[in-house]
Amino acid sequence: EIVMTQSPATLSVSPGxxxxxxxxxxxxxxxxxxxxxxKPGQAPRLLIYxxxxxxxxxxxxxxxxxxxxxxxxxxxxLQSDDFAVYYCQHYKNWPPTFxxxxxxxxx
Amino acid sequence: xxxxxxxxxxxxxxxxxxxLSCAASGFTFSSYEMNWVRQAPGKGLEWVSYIGPSGGPxxxxxxxxxxxxxxRDNAKNSLYLQxxxxxxxxxxxxxxxxxxxxxxxxxxxPLDYWGQGTLVAVSS
Numbered sequence: 001e002i003v004m005t006q007s008p009a010t011l012s013v014s015p016g017x018x019x020x021x022x023x024x025x026x027x028x029x030x031x032x033x034x035x036x037x038x039k040p041g042q043a044p045r046l047l048i049y050x051x052x053x054x055x056x057x058x059x060x061x062x063x064x065x066x067x068x069x070x071x072x073x074x075x076x077x078l079q080s081d082d083f084a085v086y087y088c089q090h091y092k093n094w095p096p097t098f099x100x101x102x103x104x105x106x107x
Numbered sequence: 108x109x110x111x112x113x114x115x116x117x118x119x120x121x122x123x124x125x126x127l128s129c130a131a132s133g134f135t136f137s138s139y140e141m142n143w144v145r146q147a148p149g150k151g152l153e154w155v156s157y158i159g160p161s162g163g164p165x166x167x168x169x170x171x172x173x174x175x176x177x178x179r180d181n182a183k184n185s186l187y188l189q190x191x192x193x194x195x196x197x198x199x200x201x202x203x204x205x206x207x208x209x210x211x212x213x214x215x216x217p218l219d220y221w222g223q224g225t226l227v228a229v230s231s
Contacts, residue, residue: 030215032215034217034218036152036218042223043202043221043222043223043224044152044202044221045221046217046218046219046220046221049217049219050217055219087151087152089152089217089218091215091216091217091218092215093215094157094166094212095154095166095168095169096154096218097154098151098152098153098154099151100151101151101152
C-alpha cells in the first residue's frame with residue numbers, strides 16, 4: 001500500500017494569514033489525491049480532489065497543487081471556521097490510504 | 108440532498124459480533140459505490156471496505172479481511188458491515204462513505220459524501 005505522510009503535524013497560524021500544508025506519497029499517485037477537513041465531533045468533508053479541483057461549495061481560499069508524490073493545500077486568509085484537522089488521501093489504487101493529518105490551530 | 112445515516116454501533120466484548128447499517132437517501136443509491144471508513148479515538152482515518160453498485164466487487168483492508176463482510180440492499184437503500192471476531196483495535200467510529208456515481212472500481216475516485224458515523228467499542 002502507498003504510505004502518505006503529512007507535515008507538519010500541527011500548524012499554528014493567525015486568522016487572516018496563509019496556511020500551507022504538505023502531503024507526500026511513498027510512490028507516485030499522479031493527481032489522484034484528495035484533501036479532507038475534519039472539525040471536532042464531525043465527519044470529514046471533501047475539500048479538494050484531483051489534487052487541485054475544489055469540491056462543490058468549497059470556498060476559493062482553499063487551493064491544492066502538486067502531482068506525482070508531492071502535494072500542497074493552501075488556505076489563504078484563514079478564517080475562524082478553517083481551524084480543523086486536514087487529511088490527504090490517495091485514491092490511485094486499492095487500498096486508498098490517508099495521511100496522519102495536520103492540525104491547524106489558532107496562533 | 109445526500110444523506111447517509113449509520114446505526115448499529117455499541118459496546119461489544121472481544122470476539123463478539125456486530126452489524127452496522129447505513130441508510131441512504133437523497134440520491135440514487137443503486138448507482139453509487141460505497142465504502143466504510145473508520146477512525147479510532149483520537150487517531151486518523153482508515154479505509155475499511157468497498158462494495159460496487161450491484162454488490163460487487165468487494166474489497167477489504169488487510170486488518171479486517173476474513174472477519175468483516177460488506178453488503179448492500181439496493182431495494183432498501185442500505186449498506187451493511189457485518190463485523191465478526193471483533194478485537195480491541197477495531198474500536199472506532201465507523202463512517203459510511205460514497206464515491207461519485209456511475210463509475211467503476213478501477214476508475215480512481217475520491218470519497219465524497221460521509222455519514223456522521225457510529226461508534227463501535229470493543230472492550231471486556
